[in-house]
Amino acid sequence: MRVAILSGGLNAERDVSLRSGRRVSQALRASMSDAELIEVDLDAEFLDSLNSDSYDVVVPLIHGVIGEDATLRSMLELKGIPFIGSGAASAARAFDKGIAAGLVPPGSAPPFVAFPQSFFREMGAPRILTSVISGIGLPLVVKPISGGSALGVRLCTGADQVAPALVDAFGYGDRVMLQQAVFGTELAVTVIDLDGIATALPPVEIVPVGGIYDFHARYTAGATEFFTPARLDPDTLNRVCSYAVSVHEVLGLRAISRVDVIVDSQGEIWFLEVNVAPGMTETSLVPQAIEAAGLQVGQVFSDLIYQAVR
Ligand SMILES: Nc1ncnc2c1ncn2[C@@H]1O[C@H](COP(=O)(O)OP(=O)(O)O)[C@@H](O)[C@H]1O
Ligand SMILES: [Mg+2]
The missing domain is CATH 3.40.50.20 (Rossmann fold)
Known part of the structure; x- marks a missing residue:
């Protein structure tokens, strides 16, 4: 082969x-x-x-x-x-964070708006920003609608931070999302089709040493603390696992995905995004989840390869 x-x-x-x-x-x-x-x-x-x-x-x-x-x-x-x-159609749904947010279990995506750059240009940024900020509230997160590795993502606590954040985000793509910021425990949940059954692996809890899970925090050894399994009660973790499986299924994803969520202090699960080709580097989340599940990266991928060929 x-x-x-x-x-x-x-x-x-x-x-x-x-x-x-x-x-x-x-x-x-x-x-x-x-x-x-x-x-x-x-x-x-x-x-x-x-x-x-x-x-x-x-x-x-x-x-x-x-x-x-x-x-x-x-x-x-x-x-x-x-x-x-995942196949082309389902990957396209997952890749656009706005489309994915509209398909996940109702009420689980933080409120957001998404615009192309031309809309700001034609309508005038100040007018749009005023209504978006009053509608969504502060703090809010600005991010490219189809970004990755936290590139172009910024948390804005003041209204004056939104315009510069947009300039940065538009550097990574033509459409940008402004989304209500949620706070709590950030988790990455790997879902793998094991013997054809979508199965959530132990959620990985992400605690960036500098407070923000940005590019540096992701790919510099020691810049983020990870806890696997996450330090949440078993009931919450079970809910998070079933939630991740439901996202994988409702989007029609296949083989492997990673669902990123934040669980707030009330135990509410908030959807951030789902990745169909999640990072597999030395500091990435999926390999940690695979190991925490008592599995091995090579074994999991070879099983998926045989599944794909079949
Ligand atoms: N609505 C939000 N509220 C709070 N933090 C967020 C929100 N959206 C994104 N983040 C933070 O920004 C990071 C990157 O956002 P994400 O949507 O996962 O984009 P990427 O595809 O770049 O990983 C997340 O890991 C999280 O720490
Ligand atoms: Mg992410």
Whole structure:
């Protein structure tokens, strides 16, 4: 079996993706000694080589645009090449945080508005900001509607911080979300189709040392403390796990996803986003959840590869 471990890509998360690719291919070496593992970078040469006899299965580990939206996945579907993970249509739903927020269990996404840059330009930013801030309230979070790795994400506690935050967020994409900020315990819940059944792994609790789970906090060893399982009572953790499975199912996701939530002091679960190609680096959340579940990254991915081929 020829397995293409596909990483890289053209966006701001390229380096993160390359690290994810190395980590997964290393893990697979131990559990798939019979397979030919080919590490490939997403480039023109790869696209030229894509036909049904070039690879038996693709493991897409490109984060963000192209990898996590419908682009790459629809090309693979059209060429009839099996791959691990969500299909094009469901990935597109998950990739747009506004669309995903509209599909998750009612009332679980914090209130938000989303606009393209042209709307601000044409309508005049001050007018829009005044009504958005009074509607959503402060503090609010500004983020690219389809971002990743917390790039372009800012918490605004004062009205004067919103316009500069928008400028930053528009640097990562044409549409931006302004969302009510929620506070509490941040959790990442990995959902994996184990033997075809969507199963939540132990939620990982995220406590950034500097208070904010930004790019630095994500990829610098020691910049974030992780607790697995999370330090919440068993009942809350069970609710969070079933919630994550329901998000995976309602969006029609497949094989693997990671649902990010915040649980507030009342025990309420708030949806932030769901990732269809979650980070697999040394400091990433999914590998921690896999280990906490008593599983191994190589074993989990090889099972998913056989599932995809079947
Ligand atoms: N509505 C919100 N309230 C509070 N914090 C938020 C909110 N939305 C995002 N965050 C914080 O910003 C981080 C990045 O946001 P997220 O939507 O997960 O984007 P990314 O795709 O970049 O990971 C989250 O991990 C969380 O710490
Ligand atoms: Mg996130």
